[in-house]
Structures are given as C-alpha cells and as structure tokens.
Amino acid sequence: MMLTQEKTLAETVRQDFPILHQEINGQPLVYLDNAATSQKPLAVLNAIQDYYQKYNSNVHRGVHALSAKATDTYEAARVKVAQFINAKSYQEIVYTRNASEAINLVAYSWGLNTLKAGDEIILSVMEHHSNLVPWQMVAQKTGAVIKFVELTETQEFDLEQFKTLLSEQTKLVSLVHISNTLGCINPIEEITQIAHEYGAKVLIDACQSAPHTPLDVQKIDCDWLVASGHKMCAPTGIGFLYGKLEVLEAMPPFFGGGEMIDEVFLDHFTVGALPHKFEAGTPAIGEAIALGAAIDYLMSIGMDKIAAYEHELTAYLYERLREIPELKLYGPLPNANGEGRAALASFSVEGIHANDLSTMLDDGGVAIRSGHHCTQPLHRYLGVNATARASLYFYNTKAEIDVFIVALKDAIAFFKQMMN
Template identity: 65%
Template sequence: MPQEVYGHKLVYLDNGATSQKPSAVIEALKNYYEAYNANVHRGIHFLSAKATDEYELARRKVATFINAKESGEIVFTRNATEAINLVANSWGLSNLESGDEIILTVAEHHSAIVPWQLVAQKTGAQLKFVSLTKDEVPDTGALLDMLSRKTKLVVVHHVSNVLASTLPIHDIVHSAHAVGAKVLVDACQSVPHMAVDVQSLGADFLVASSHKMCGPTGVGFLYGKEELLYSMPPFLGGGEMISDVYLDHSTYANPPSRFEAGTPAIGEAIGLGAAIDYLSGIGMQKIHNYEAELADYLYERLSSVPKIRIYGPVPSQNVGRAPLCSFNVENIHPTDIATFLDQQHGVAIRSGHHCAQPLHRHLGMNASARASLYFYNTKDEVDHFVQALNDTISFFTSFM
C-alpha cells in the first residue's frame, strides 16, 4: 500500500542517498535468519554449510553482475567507503611514496577523498585535483593532460551524485595505464542504474554499495583485479583472514578471504544477491533506458521553475544526465525547501552538501537541494514534485 507521511502520499526522491527495498530482498534476509542462521566458512554442520553456500553464491552474483573474471575478485565490505579505505590502507600504503601523485576531481565524494588525504599524510604522496569545464562536468581533458610518470593512482567517480554527469572511464583507464598508473572507480551511482562491465572499463579497482541498488545496508563490495589483490597485504587482522597463526607470526589466506576479517554481514550479502536477482530480472539496460527518459523529464520540468539554478550539464543528444538534479532557488535555503516539501507535500528530497563539500565550494555555495530518482519513480511523481516545489517557493516568497 502507498505510504503516507504528514497526511500526504509519500513521493520518495532521495534515491541517491539510498534506495527502497523490494519484498524479495526482505524475504531473503528473513529466510536466512529463520531457516539457516549460522556462521560461514567455520562449521561442517548443515546450517553452516547452507549459509556458506548462499554467502558465496551472493559473491558469484556480484561478479556476474559487473562481469568480473571470477568471484575471487569480489571482496565484501561494510560499504563502498570501507572498500576505498581498504585499497588506501593496503595498496596505497604499500605502493605510494614521497613524490608520487594521486589524481582526483573536485566532484568526488568525501569517501573518495579523505582516505587518500590520510595516505598522503603518511607517505608524502601528493593529491592533485581536476576542475570542471564551463558545462560543469569534470574536465577529462585536463585530467588526461595531468597524467605523468609521477601519477600512481587516479580516483574518479563513474556518475556524479551532484552534477548527474558521467565520466568516460574507459578512456581515463587507457591513458592512466599508459603511464603506469592504477585507476579506482567509485561506481556507487552507476552500478544501480546501468550495466557496468569491469572488464570492458579496465579499471583496477571499483567500489559500490548494496543499499543504493535495492539491497540491504551494511554491505558493499570492492572489485579488484586478481593480481592486485594477491599483491596486497591485509587491511584488518583476525579470524577468517588467516591461514595459520603462531605466537610470533601469522600467514594469511588468499583473497578475497584475506580482506574479510571476522564474521561478515552474512544476511546482508545474501540480501544483496537477492537484489541483484531482482535488478537482473528487470534488466539493467531496460532500467537505464527508462531512467534516461525520466532524467530528461525531471530536468525539463525543473527548468520551468522560476529563479532555479540546476547544477551540472544541460542534457543533449551527446550529453545525457543521470536521473537526479541538484539545485538551488534564489533567496531560499535548500533545507527550508526540503523541510516544506516533506511536511506539506510528502515529497522526500535531500538538502545539504551531499558529501561533496569541495564541489559545493567550487560552485560557490554551501548547500543544495537534490531530487534523485530510481526506476520505480514515475513522471507523475516528478509532476507532483515540481508542483509542490512551486507551491513551496510561493510560500517563502510571500514573506519577502
């Protein structure tokens, strides 16, 4: 049944923050805890064997979903943030030194910036940032020009959670590899919305979060090329990541176990597997095509709102947008807009810096409002949102 908030039908437009969960995912979680709750990889009894089989099946589903060569290239983490921190603290601290350069864009999520700031402080490596073009898209040309033999790593998003732009990852990877650099891709806003093929992209590392792709919270994954994962030391120490433990030293398991210390989020990983089944059943190309249409409609309808400023590229035949719009309305704080939309119209959007403070500062603002859609949203909901936004603006301007 449709949910109501403050006496209004809920219109949920905060999918960039987290997605809603289908009943198949909830049932998968429920079934694990009711039917075969046990720890994985440790017991020989029926329940443990069943839990292990389902947990490893979820890993294989992730690998298939992004077209990894094998399931061993998938490491389960708590979220994409932990996945990036894993790479930073394992690969980064082992391979970076003073004079090395890490290239990022000003549009990166905090989770893709802060871990590398910490690594730079410890190693002496330098962070270099690419700015935006006049179309408010990260300047890929400048990024490619910045590459040199000093570049050891490029950290880029696939789809921006603020600008709704998509970066040409394949081209970036090709040029980065030409100078001997590795590439880490933040795919949190792409994996849920389009078919992502890691072998085609060529990225060395890629991260995503379950909760943005219809799966449970508390689990995400790192994709890493097999040879890189085998070269990396453990990130955390303890159970499950060991081969043998002695009083004076330990030996470590092969990846991915080497990076999954302790009891993992078993039910959540199984739920992620169910989410992948659900998305695959619909078809990622079908989802992407529908959302591309929805994205254009959202931009077009929002553009009709007076005194609005939408961030990111203008959609065209050559430049599409992800199904989200970050915006500001002249003389009205985005938090006031979001609060009024929620309490007076039942429309859920986000306000704030969207974990992208450097980007907001670059654009000359402290915060913005953001409406972000998923495949279960409709044009009617977009219309309701825009009508509610116009009503919100009228309310606030009546006091000016």
C-alpha cells in the first residue's frame, strides 16, 4: 500500500488565491512581499462582489431591505473582528481606513486632549513611520517629550533599557508588536504590565502580528491595538482600532459629521454611542464586509495552524539564506524550529543596492521589497540606507523559497561580476 504524503498548508490553500497563478516576465510568480500587503482569497473577492451586486446600500440609515442587509452584514463583521482579537465587546472595535488612521485617531483624540508639556511618550527605534510621525506631531503641539527604546546586540527590543526610561511622567508607551524590518517579536504582555505600573497607557501596532499569530487583547491588557485589513487577506482601505471600552468612552470624537452623532442642533450636537462616535460619514462598507470574510477565512484555517506552518517556512528560509555568505541579515535568528521571529528576512549585500537586487529578482518573477520599509530611523540606526526584504505568508511554499534563493544567488553573482 502506498502512503500518500499529507499536503502542506500552502498546497491546500493556494487554489483559493487566483493572483498567485500567473507569470511575471515569463516566469511563475513567486510573491514574497507579504509584509507590505497580502493577497486575497476568493472568499474575500466574492464577498465584495456580492455586496455590490446584491445588496449595495448605505448602512444604519435606511429601513428598506437592502440597507437592512448591508447594516447587518457590516456590523456582523465588526463582531468577527472583536472575536478575532478576543475583545470584550464589539463596541471596542472602531473601523478605520488603515492602521495609520487608527493611530492618528488616538493621537488626536486622546493625545492632544491629554498630554501636556513635560509628559513623556516612549516609542522604539524600530517603529514604522505611522507609529512615529503622529506622536512627533502631538509632541510638537503639546510639549510632550518622546523617548526611544534601542536594540540589544541581537537587534531586539531592549527590555532592560525600556525599564530605565519609565517614570511618573510616562503617559504613553506605543510600540510595534512585530517589526516589519527586523522581524523581532516584542514582549508586549510584559511591556504592558510594566507600563501600567507607572500609570501609562499602551498602544500596540499589530499590523505584522494580526495576520500571522493568535491575538488576545484581554491577555495583553493593552489600552489600544491597531491593525490593517490588507495585510490579513482583506482589501485595502479598511483597518481597525481596538480600545478598552472605558478608554474609548473618555475620548472625544476625532471627525465630525454624519453617523457619529446622536442629535444635532444649530448651536450644538451630542455624540453617538460607541463605536459610532468615531466613524463619521459613509464608511467603507464593502471593505468592512470583506474584512469579516477574511477573518472567517483565517479562522477556518486556524491561526495556530498558520503560525506553525510559518515557523516551518522561517526555519527553511534561514537555512537557505545561510548558504549565501555575502548576505548581512538583520534582526534575531530563528531557533531550529523557526520560532522566535517573524517569517520575513531583511538583508543587504555590500556594494549592491537593495533596489538593484529587487529589480533583478523581479526579472525572474520573484517579488520582494526593497528600500527603508517605512522605517528610516531604524535604517539610520543600523547604518544602512536600504535593505531587501523577503516576507512569507501561509500560501508560500518551500519550492518558492528555493526559486528565490537561486534568483538571489544569480543576482549577486551578476553584480559582483559587473563590479570586477
């Protein structure tokens, strides 16, 4: 009797992603830019099409059948988001265009109305610009001071230095969960616990963790958490802000207009209930519904299963990368099982610009990212102007990693020959 080998997760799901089955420059597409954005399964594509074809209507404003169905489906997606991150209530989930808008919402609603001169904000040198620039703007307006956690020798979050930065003046700690450049996984539960001992609020940027690993905001105990739908199989233009109910209730509205009101008079208005007081105007209805479909899809696979498979991919990716002595890798190395870091690798090659490597790989159908990955301060800290980055998701395969490695070796050999 012949034993059939069990399919990998990628082999099981790749049929769900039409975009992956094409050629680029005459070669099969190998998409390794998932930290920038993920591809979308048919379930998500169909959810958007169904909304526009079958029940397109504005939400919360009509009593006719289309509006009722749109509203029900739109709000059901909010419940799915709450369940996905284990929030206590759907009222703790605010739809935003993306994680950047979610952070700005907190910065302008809470930050500008709470922080004052001398108050301290703690960030890290690895933050995405979206978790840096809004706080710089708030600091300029309020006189608050920003402090930065640096890196350990293994290019991870320096927890011991973080402890020395905290004081009674610390009002906010806002940190990335997983670095989109270093791939390090920050100890956010411990960070949150320590910050709360000083009375500080904590915001977590979960853009690189929500698509890849289970999240439990009650266990983390953060005050806010943000994520973008497009990195977790949903469309662009939709993200969310999680906030503890009591924290959101204390925050004033950020945008004014329709939907966020209770009553409006010529000389004043009253705000609506959570979460709608932060959602002015017609929202991204189809995108929110598709976010719900994306969460259904991810949960049908299982976030634990996704994480486990990505550990396997990470171990194999780094095993193959070690074959290339010219590479300088950034961030901590994974353990033998691929655990301890995200399923991405940022690297540089002396004398070869990351953009040139990326362009050469694209000629062979391999899509990777090059540049500063919206972490310019981190790149300056590391002493490199740009890195190349290969980032994986659960639909990638070891065979694709092999193609990437061959293409990378060929590209390095080509440029070294050109330099000689």
